[in-house]
Structures are given as C-alpha cells and as structure tokens.
Amino acid sequence: MYALRTLFNTAIIGTSAIAWLFVSGLVAGPFLWLFPGKNGRNVRKFVYYQSKGILFCVRMCSHTFHAARVERPKEPCVVVANHASALDLYTVAALGFDNVVYITKGWVFKLPFFRFVMNGAGYMDAEKTPPEEMLARCKQAVANGCDIVLFPQGSRKNPQARFKSGAFYLAEMLQVPVIPVAIAGTGEMLPAGSIRLRPADILIQSLPALLPTDFTGPVVHLEMARTAKNKIMEIVNKEMKI
Amino acid sequence: MITREEIIRLTNEALKKEFELTDEQLVPTAHLQNDVGLDSLDAVDMVVVLEQKFGMTLRQGYDIRSIVTLNDLYNFIEKLARDHEAGK
Numbered sequence: 001m002y003a004l005r006t007l008f009n010t011a012i013i014g015t016s017a018i019a020w021l022f023v024s025g026l027v028a029g030p031f032l033w034l035f036p037g038k039n040g041r042n043v044r045k046f047v048y049y050q051s052k053g054i055l056f057c058v059r060m061c062s063h064t065f066h067a068a069r070v071e072r073p074k075e076p077c078v079v080v081a082n083h084a085s086a087l088d089l090y091t092v093a094a095l096g097f098d099n100v101v102y103i104t105k106g107w108v109f110k111l112p113f114f115r116f117v118m119n120g121a122g123y124m125d126a127e128k129t130p131p132e133e134m135l136a137r138c139k140q141a142v143a144n145g146c147d148i149v150l151f152p153q154g155s156r157k158n159p160q161a162r163f164k165s166g167a168f169y170l171a172e173m174l175q176v177p178v179i180p181v182a183i184a185g186t187g188e189m190l191p192a193g194s195i196r197l198r199p200a201d202i203l204i205q206s207l208p209a210l211l212p213t214d215f216t217g218p219v220v221h222l223e224m225a226r227t228a229k230n231k232i233m234e235i236v237n238k239e240m241k242i
Numbered sequence: 243m244i245t246r247e248e249i250i251r252l253t254n255e256a257l258k259k260e261f262e263l264t265d266e267q268l269v270p271t272a273h274l275q276n277d278v279g280l281d282s283l284d285a286v287d288m289v290v291v292l293e294q295k296f297g298m299t300l301r302q303g304y305d306i307r308s309i310v311t312l313n314d315l316y317n318f319i320e321k322l323a324r325d326h327e328a329g330k
Contacts, residue, residue, distance in 0.1 A: 162261065165287060166283050218290050218293075218294050221287075
C-alpha cells in the first residue's frame with residue numbers, strides 16, 4: 001500500500017505540482033513582467049498563491065496535515081525554519097506569510113524559470129550578495145513591509161544541523177522579531193536527492209516570536225540561534241519520534 | 243601560567259558549546275572553514291566567545307585572518323597568552 005501510494009503521489013500529484021508551477025508561471029509571467037507591483041509586491045503575492053497550490057499537493061500526498069500558528073507581531077519579522085526538504089520553501093504559505101523575501105543559496109538563482117520570479121520578487125542570493133548590500137536590501141525589504149525568510153541550517157542534508165547565526169544577526173541589526181517555524185514530515189515525504197513523494201505526517205507550526213532585546217550576553221545572535229533551534233527541534237523531534 | 247593543554251581544552255569547550263561541534267571535528271589539523279564548517283560570521287563570533295573565555299583581547303594588533311586550522315588557533319591563543327603574561 002505504501003509503495004502504491006508513493007507511486008501515485010509521484011506520478012500523479014508530483015507531476016501535477018510541477019505542471020502547476022510552470023503553467024501558472026507561464027500564464028502570470030507576462031502580467032508580472034508588465035505589472036510587478038511596488039517593489040515586486042505582485043510577484044511575491046503570485047509566489048504565495050503558487051505555494052498554496054503546492055501545499056494542496058503536499059496535503060494530498062500526506063497521511064495527516066496540520067498547520068498551526070500563534071499570533072505574530074504586527075511588524076515585519078525574520079522567519080526561520082528547520083530545513084529537510086525542497087517542499088519547505090512552500091510551507092511558510094501555510095502559516096499565512098504572503099509578503100516574504102527569501103534569502104537562499106546561489107544555485108536556486110541558476111534555475112532558468114525560477115530565476116525570473118526570484119529576481120522579480122526581490123529574493124537574495126546568500127552566497128553572492130556582499131554582507132553590507134544584504135543588510136541594506138533587508139532593511140529596505142522590512143521598510144516595504146516584507147518578512148524575511150531563511151533556513152539557518154543552510155542545507156537539507158542534515159536535519160539536525162546547527163542553526164547558523166546569520167539570520168539572527170540580521171534580526172539583531174534590524175531590531176525585528178524572529179518567528180521560529182517548525183516543519184516536520186517534509187523530509188520524510190521528499191528528502192534531499194529524491195524525486196519520490198512518500199506519504200508522511202506533515203506538521204507546520206509557528207512559535208512565539210523571539211525579540212533581540214530579550215537576549216543578553218556577548219553574542220546575542222548566537223544565543224538567539226541556539227534558543228530558536230532548541231524550540232523548533234523540540235517540536236520536530238517529538239513529532240518524528242526521535 | 244596557562245598551559246597549552248589548558249588552552250586546547252578551553253578552546254574546544256567553547257567551540258563545542260557555541261557551534262555544536264563534536265570531539266571528532268576538533269582535531270588540530272581541521273580546517274576551520276572546510277572541515278569545521280565555520281563561516282565568516284562564525285569566525286567573528288568565535289573571536290568574541292574566545293575573548294570572553296580567556297579574558298583577553300584577540301583582535302588588536304594581530305592578524306586573525308592568518309588562522310586557517312584549529313592548530314593555528316591554539317598557537318595564536320598560546321602566543322597571545324604568553325605576551326599577555328609577559329605584560330606586552
């Protein structure tokens with residue numbers, strides 16, 4: 001049954017998800033090129049609706065699907081999540097984050113179609129953008145009302161990897177809250193290096209925001225990174241029974 | 243006078259706590275960027291953490307960028323501790 005479900009997920013739902021990404025992109029592309037909105041707002045809204053479509057596919061592939069959020073601060077935030085699957089990029093949409101700027105690895109910017117959308121939406125290449133420029137662009141994004149989304153583990157290869165402190169340094173510099181997001185099950189559904197969509201129990205949960213001013217010590221962002229990881233992994237490991 | 247063994251122990255202790263490193267990663271020949279996985283921001287954080295651990299300034303008048311391996315780091319702190327004790 002598990003094998004049959006995996007086959008159905010991959011062949012039917014997976015193909016539909018990819019088709020959704022490309023067809024919606026082809027239809028909306030010319031309009032977004034002509035009317036990207038103020039600072040790429042329309043492009044980010046489009047990505048949000050694309051993500052909703054992918055989330056629908058994830059829901060169809062899963063045994064159970066649970067998305068829960070706590071009340072978020074009104075101001076723009078830095079959103080950090082654990083990272084075990086390519087699906088994680090789309091999961092923040094489940095929590096209602098509809099105006100986000102992602103900071104991602106450089107290789108994502110090399111994907112032919114995605115590059116257009118990512119540049120249009122104002123996403124940032126974590127490897128190529130110099131730190132000063134990154135900070136200035138993030139400041140501008142926050143001034144435009146955008147949340148900034150990062151995966152501080154930096155890679156999908158080790159789900160228990162430490163959270164690097166760059167995202168938290170950014171929050172400290174911008175003096176904005178950090179919203180930790182726990183994602184469980186996506187790594188089981190679509191692990192790194194796989195194209196098969198296995199059925200899994202999916203949990204996406206936002207946690208109470210962390211404020212840079214609540215932390216003390218010589219390196220505030222290191223302390224924040226540790227706290228965010230502990231809170232996230234407590235939920236993920238409980239869900240995954242690790 | 244602080245011994246080299248003590249420097250190694252305290253440094254490893256700080257790195258393990260702050261950067262979630264394991265004993266297997268903390269071998270003297272380990273490259274801080276490639277083997278230990280510390281990026282440029284981690285390097286800055288590491289300096290602040292070690293300054294607090296050893297109670298001395300690591301940044302003034304010394305070329306931290308020359309530190310490539312963990313052994314370089316131990317040597318650097320040892321030299322600094324000797325200078326510190328000699329009142330230089």
